Amino acid sequence: MAHVVTGGAGFIACNLIPRLLERGITVYALDNLVRGRREFLDSFMDKGRLRFLSIDCSDKAALRRAFEQVTREEAITDVWHLAANSDIPAGVADPTVDLKDTFLTTFATLVVMAEFEVRRIHFASSSAIYGDHSDVPISENTAPCFPISNYGAMKLASEAQISAAVETFLDQANIFRFPNVVGPPATHGVIIDFIGKLRATPDVLDVLGNGAQQKSYLHVEDLISAMLFIADQAQEPRTVFNIGPEDFGVTVRFIAETVRDAVAPGSEIRFGEGDRGWVGDVPRFRYDCKQLAALGWRPNLTSEGAVRRAVADIVRQELGR
Amino acid sequence: MAHVVTGGAGFIACNLIPRLLERGITVYALDNLVRGRREFLDSFMDKGRLRFLSIDCSDKAALRRAFEQVTREEAITDVWHLAANSDIPAGVADPTVDLKDTFLTTFATLVVMAEFEVRRIHFASSSAIYGDHSDVPISENTAPCFPISNYGAMKLASEAQISAAVETFLDQANIFRFPNVVGPPATHGVIIDFIGKLRATPDVLDVLGNGAQQKSYLHVEDLISAMLFIADQAQEPRTVFNIGPEDFGVTVRFIAETVRDAVAPGSEIRFGEGDRGWVGDVPRFRYDCKQLAALGWRPNLTSEGAVRRAVADIVRQELGR
Numbered sequence: 001m002a003h004v005v006t007g008g009a010g011f012i013a014c015n016l017i018p019r020l021l022e023r024g025i026t027v028y029a030l031d032n033l034v035r036g037r038r039e040f041l042d043s044f045m046d047k048g049r050l051r052f053l054s055i056d057c058s059d060k061a062a063l064r065r066a067f068e069q070v071t072r073e074e075a076i077t078d079v080w081h082l083a084a085n086s087d088i089p090a091g092v093a094d095p096t097v098d099l100k101d102t103f104l105t106t107f108a109t110l111v112v113m114a115e116f117e118v119r120r121i122h123f124a125s126s127s128a129i130y131g132d133h134s135d136v137p138i139s140e141n142t143a144p145c146f147p148i149s150n151y152g153a154m155k156l157a158s159e160a161q162i163s164a165a166v167e168t169f170l171d172q173a174n175i176f177r178f179p180n181v182v183g184p185p186a187t188h189g190v191i192i193d194f195i196g197k198l199r200a201t202p203d204v205l206d207v208l209g210n211g212a213q214q215k216s217y218l219h220v221e222d223l224i225s226a227m228l229f230i231a232d233q234a235q236e237p238r239t240v241f242n243i244g245p246e247d248f249g250v251t252v253r254f255i256a257e258t259v260r261d262a263v264a265p266g267s268e269i270r271f272g273e274g275d276r277g278w279v280g281d282v283p284r285f286r287y288d289c290k291q292l293a294a295l296g297w298r299p300n301l302t303s304e305g306a307v308r309r310a311v312a313d314i315v316r317q318e319l320g321r
Numbered sequence: 322m323a324h325v326v327t328g329g330a331g332f333i334a335c336n337l338i339p340r341l342l343e344r345g346i347t348v349y350a351l352d353n354l355v356r357g358r359r360e361f362l363d364s365f366m367d368k369g370r371l372r373f374l375s376i377d378c379s380d381k382a383a384l385r386r387a388f389e390q391v392t393r394e395e396a397i398t399d400v401w402h403l404a405a406n407s408d409i410p411a412g413v414a415d416p417t418v419d420l421k422d423t424f425l426t427t428f429a430t431l432v433v434m435a436e437f438e439v440r441r442i443h444f445a446s447s448s449a450i451y452g453d454h455s456d457v458p459i460s461e462n463t464a465p466c467f468p469i470s471n472y473g474a475m476k477l478a479s480e481a482q483i484s485a486a487v488e489t490f491l492d493q494a495n496i497f498r499f500p501n502v503v504g505p506p507a508t509h510g511v512i513i514d515f516i517g518k519l520r521a522t523p524d525v526l527d528v529l530g531n532g533a534q535q536k537s538y539l540h541v542e543d544l545i546s547a548m549l550f551i552a553d554q555a556q557e558p559r560t561v562f563n564i565g566p567e568d569f570g571v572t573v574r575f576i577a578e579t580v581r582d583a584v585a586p587g588s589e590i591r592f593g594e595g596d597r598g599w600v601g602d603v604p605r606f607r608y609d610c611k612q613l614a615a616l617g618w619r620p621n622l623t624s625e626g627a628v629r630r631a632v633a634d635i636v637r638q639e640l641g642r
């Protein structure tokens with residue numbers, strides 16, 4: 001029994017795959033290594049049956065060859081579709097980035113799953129599909145969805161295409177909508193950005209925006225725990241779950257201070273103007289995760305706890321201390 | 322002042338364009354003539370300044386050349402983006418049909434609008450974005466959206482990409498979500514199908530499904546009236562309106578009988594099995610259009626009235642009587 005993980009050398013995959021291997025599942029990790037890193041997988045290559053295939057998941061022909069190769073050895077039962085652009089500002093600057101990496105990866109994955117009769121998909125969607133709802137807590141029933149980034153748009157497009165595929169060939173689709181996820185191994189995001197800035201100029205940390213942006217943060221360990229819990233429990237052909245802490249989130253100021261205290265205590269933090277870091281950034285954000293709580297799962301860490309732990313993890317990763 | 326209409330030789334466009342011409346607007350109709358027909362525009366070529374350009378709107382380079390050609394003569398202020406696949410079963414059989422014709426037309430239109438700084442879009446979306454909500458009346462706030470056809474998925478993807486574009490360059494996006502639209506000139510749909518079947522075999526009309534499917538039908542004249550009303554009234558940068566009758570709709574049985582009575586009275590109607598005509602078909606459907614009613618617009622015709630009038634119109638078109 002094999003599972004395919006697209007975006008298999010990315011941040012989420014590197015945390016998911018060891019948990020799948022522990023369960024005795026053979027994992028085929030597919031990644032074009034544009035944002036993912038092959039070496040992320042090294043530490044658990046010997047923990048179970050893990051194969052890595054270097055392919056671009058938006059390329060149907062390449063994906064088809066990969067599925068042929070896998071199915072010569074064993075049947076694929078599940079796809080964890082994690083491949084996507086993860087650089088939201090890059091996708092705002094050039095919409096073809098999210099078209100190709102966030103949506104056409106989904107499109108090609110579904111086409112090839114249909115051909116190989118793989119009937120279960122688990123999809124990494126995003127709170128970005130909702131757009132800006134200001135202070136209204138966002139539940140799975142919040143509407144209309146007006147994404148404000150091409151990333152959010154192409155995640156919503158992916159959900160829609162997956163939903164339609166349930167009508168034709170999929171037995172089950174689990175859609176996970178998560179907010180900012182933090183933890184190791186970090187490749188991008190606010191924590192690693194701040195660490196990089198403080199390495200370059202230890203006296204001062206320049207922050208985009210006024211630092212008042214407040215958002216929910218989920219630690220990647222909690223995310224993986226929730227994804228596996230939902231995949232184990234889900235009964236309906238289509239499920240969608242917000243996964244996140246139910247708190248009010250933490251501010252960019254809190255993150256900046258936590259990183260500063262860990263990396264360069266005493267350095268000055270300088271804030272910019274406005275409540276958005278960049279176009280497509282949602283300034284305030286509250287997440288309603290009651291549906292997942294009702295199913296019996298809650299995160300271990302609050303937003304504050306997730307950020308504190310991720311800062312410690314990533315400082316260790318980046319600075320070796 | 323020029324407006325561009327994509328899908329400019331299609332069913333909706335042929336009803337919209339004369340109304341734009343009446344207002345003194347120059348119209349550039351763009352169509353690849355796969356489902357649209359050039360001759361639909363003939364009757365009002367002399368009603369105002371109307372130009373037809375034969376291009377595929379999913380082709381960015383071709384679209385760019387068309388915009389260059391138009392803007393040499395006058396500024397484009399608005400795009401009415403109507404280009405899409407209109408054959409839902411064809412899109413279910415081959416997902417690349419709706420990818421290209423329903424979504425990539427939107428993607429290319431937005432890219433080229435950004436380049437030419439055209440900041441107002443009016444988009445023909447669909448009730449198909451909602452998926453199957455059984456007997457629950459569907460309002461703009463119904464969620465989650467789980468489309469059950471690739472057509473519905475790619476309309477939702479288009480809405481999402483338009484929404485994101487409001488964040489970067491659009492001043493205004495009006496999204497019209499409409500159910501089944503009937504009226505002349507018919508190129509596809511249940512009425513023309515039934516007329517075609519009765520021409521082939523006047524003694525019997527075979528109907529897919531058990532005839533109990535019940536849906537809202539909107540007459541195209543009411544649709545155009547609503548689209549223009551919303552475009553005139555809308556203030557917000559993003560608006561979304563359900564447009565439709567607020568009744569419970571009519572059954573396929575009613576449509577079959579109305580066509581039979583007009584074309585071949587006394588012929589036998591034979592129904593099939595099940596409550597869906599084809600994969601991707603929503604079996605029952607109730608539409609909540611209170612938001613548009615609150616703005617001050619209601620349709621002239623009920624679903625029953627729309628079907629009766631459309632049958633008369635299309636019998637005249639097809640049989641000349």
